[in-house]
Amino acid sequence: MKIKMIIFNICFVILEIALYSRGLVNLLASPVPAVIVGIASIGAFIGVNYYLLNDTGTKKALRMERLKTLSDYQEALDNWSGRSNPLYKEIREAQHQLELFQQKETALKALLGEEAQDGNPFIEVSHEVNECLLGNMKKIVTRMSISDFSDNSQIPANSRFLKQVTEQNKQILAQYDNLIIEISQIGSHADTENLENITNALRQLRDSNANVNLSDF
Incomplete structure (x- = not known):
């Protein structure tokens, strides 16, 4: 604009x-x-x-409707990643988490090789993690879009909210790491029960994240 x-x-x-x-x-x-x-x-x-x-508000709303991928959200978060934003550290942490997931997803697909296709249970779990992160990033972008940065009284609540969401992302990425480690051991001493536990843990995190409401913060 x-x-x-x-x-x-x-x-x-x-x-x-x-x-x-x-x-x-x-x-x-x-x-x-x-x-x-x-x-x-x-x-x-x-x-x-x-x-x-x-016309800024309308354009912003239209952009929100276009946010479909992690790259879209990465670009959207750039609007608030400057040091002039009192919450820029939290925003940059969210962007870093998006980059980490994309790196880990690439590593997972490399491990699976030709089996890295839709229908593979591990790829399906990866899709679920992707959707979970998309949901969390949407919460962040929505929160930032409705925030009044000239009102300093809003900063503490907004900061708590962003830290809550990024903490959830950390847990998801940690379990995703564990999944990749277990998959990397397939053919040697991979623990099938461990894989199932990790997959279930990721899905539980996804379900619990869906219950976080903007009004809670």
């Missing part, structure tokens, strides 16, 4: 300079049209800037 405003304002200034420096306004038959042109220019300038400023 800021880029659109900058581009419009630059173009507007260039147009006004060209209009007046070439005396095009003075070619009008009387000063009245010149005044009208001036008022129209100011009106257009204020109107377009007002529209661009107030």
Whole structure:
């Protein structure tokens, strides 16, 4: 949105300079049209800037609807990853967790080789972990979207919420690590019961995460 405003304002200034420096306004038959042109220019300038400023909410909502993948959420979180944001550490932690999962998922698929296809029980578990992380990232983006960062009183509650969600992600990623370790041992001394326990633990974490409500924080 800021880029659109900058581009419009630059173009507007260039147009006004060209209009007046070439005396095009003075070619009008009387000063009245010149005044009208001036008022129209100011009106257009204020109107377009007002529209661009107030269109932010709609654009943000549309972007929310487009968030489908972990990469989409990674990009969305970039909006709040600057140091000017009092919660930037929590946001960067969430982004780091997304990167970790993508690395671990790549490692899992490498271990499974040709068997890394839909229908493979481990790939299915990986999909469930992906969905769980997507759900948690949606909670974070939603929370950040509705937060008023000019109100310092909101910061502690928002920080607690983000830390709660990222802590859940840590637990999920830790179990996902255990799953990959066990799979890497298949063919030697892999513990089938361990694999089942880890898979169940991941699913329990997914189910418990689904019960976390924004209003709880």
